[in-house]
Amino acid sequence: QVQLVESGGGLVQPGGSLRLSCAASGFTFSTYLMSWYRQAPGKEREWVATISSAGGSTSSSDSVKGRCTISRDNAKNTVYLQMNSLKPEDTAVYYCNAPRFNAWGQGTQVTVSS
Numbered sequence: 001q002v003q004l005v006e007s008g009g010g011l012v013q014p015g016g017s018l019r020l021s022c023a024a025s026g027f028t029f030s031t032y033l034m035s036w037y038r039q040a041p042g043k044e045r046e047w048v049a050t051i052s053s054a055g056g057s058t059s060s061s062d063s064v065k066g067r068c069t070i071s072r073d074n075a076k077n078t079v080y081l082q083m084n085s086l087k088p089e090d091t092a093v094y095y096c097n098a099p100r101f102n103a104w105g106q107g108t109q110v111t112v113s114s
Contacts, residue, residue: 002026002103004096009108012086016112020081022096022105030054030074032100036081038092038110045095051079064090086112 008020020036033052039045049060049070058070064083072079079096093107 002098002101004098004103004105006096006105006108009094009110011111013114014087014112016086017084018110020094020108022079024077029077032098034079035097035099036070037095037097040092088112
């Protein structure tokens with residue numbers, strides 16, 4: 001079955017960086033686009049970024065544009081989210097998503113605080 005496992009979250013100071021990873025299994029990873037979402041306390045889950053199956057096309061939300069980069073390694077069945085210049089408002093649980101299967105990981109907590 002489709003399985004997504006996120007990692008890489010943690011506590012970071014404002015202005016810091018983190019790289020999130022999502023290891024996928026149970027489907028032909030290189031065939032499908034992948035996305036990242038996040039959910040802050042008391043808020044709805046929001047889309048962060050999407051990458052095409054081959055990685056040649058990406059898009060991201062205005063809230064992270066210029067600070068976050070989505071990428072993938074199809075040989076490793078892994079999608080990444082590089083986050084720079086982190087702000088307290090980036091604090092959330094970050095989820096990996098395979099839209100074709102409506103599959104979600106368990107999430108990884110990112111906390112930005114001094």
